[in-house]
Amino acid sequence: MSDSTSTTPPEKMKALVGGRGKDWVLDDVTVPEPGTGEVLVRNRAASTNNADLPMLAEADPTNGGHGKEFVAGFEYAGEIAAVGDNAGEWSVGDLVMGSVPSAFAEYVVADHRFVQPRPTDLDPAVACALPTGLLTEHGALTTAGFTSGQSVLSTGATSGIGLIGVQMAKALGASTVIATTRSAAKQELLKSVGADIVIVTGDEDLTETVLSVTDGRGVDVVLDHVAGQTFADSLPATAEDGHVVNIGRLAGPQSTIDLDALSYRHLNVHGVSFGFTRDWEMADIIAGLLPEVIPAVTRGEIRPKIDQTLPVTDFLLVAERLRSGDAQGKVVMTF
Secondary structure, eight states, X not given: OOSSOOOOOOSEEEEEEESSSSSOEEEEEEOOOOOTTEEEEEEEEEEOOTTHHHHHHHHOGGGTOOOOOEEOXXXXXXXXXXXXXXXXXXXXXXXXXXXXXXXXXXXXXXXXGGEEEOOTTSOHHHHTTSHHHHHHHHHHHHHTTOOTTOEEEEETTTSHHHHHHHHHHHHTTOSEEEEEESOGGGHHHHHHTTOSEEEETTTSXXXXXXXXXXXXXXXXXXXXXXXXXXXXXXXXXXXXXXXXXXXXXXXXXXXXXXXXXHHHTTOEEEEOOOOSSOHHHHHHHHHHHTTTHHHHHHTTSOOOOEEEEEEGGGHHHHHHHHHHTOOOSEEEEEO
């Protein structure tokens, strides 16, 4: 499954480097070599994430940062350019996508277990905005023991990851998907990706509305991207023996909850953070995408929200767009 002719990788590549100032620098760096269990990916497009700007600021030596240089970015899409020893069944030319540090570069090295297959008809500039959302939302649904026919509440669902979660829940057979947003203007966006019911939290009480539309029962699974008071309000909106999974903390990490709502409803509360420190967990989650989620992506049932797509040479415009706070979805850079 190749869309390119494989060639020997060059010695140098273009990459966005942090740690030299307040902005990335597009520079020539050495192309990495895949070690045992790794593959080298010729990167065609990379997607931004919420962590990109904070990492850049923390490294800025002109403003008290640590000054350690690093290749920025996490999400990529391209094709396999080289395969290390014991790197699974990947072959040169296989179409792939994934999430790994140092992705804002023409070539990316990744653990073969963390690489996801890219559907043949999925353009890299779209595919690169999927991997983090796919593994995060599917990992959360798996943690909650989600099964087809259950109902799902997604809080803060207009985030890039949240939008993927709504689509995924529907694609995997959720009976009802309820999504929340603070902005009435984003109701149609949520409905367009499959939300059956949208709650505007500034105008409606989350707990009361969920209980009303579920005949007092509550939802089976909560995917909470907000935390704070929203997390607390989600507990009494969850069905007995239901599962609440905290994924993000857009409203901050602190929450004061009613323990009666937790205990009397026999709820299961989970916290997840799918980073790169628990290899076994990441590998299992990514493998779990293959039976149902990747086919849903292939069918077009799961797509990311793309704000802008720009060449990597316009990286200053990318940073400006991210800093503005106006981006609606992912900003993508092509190589």
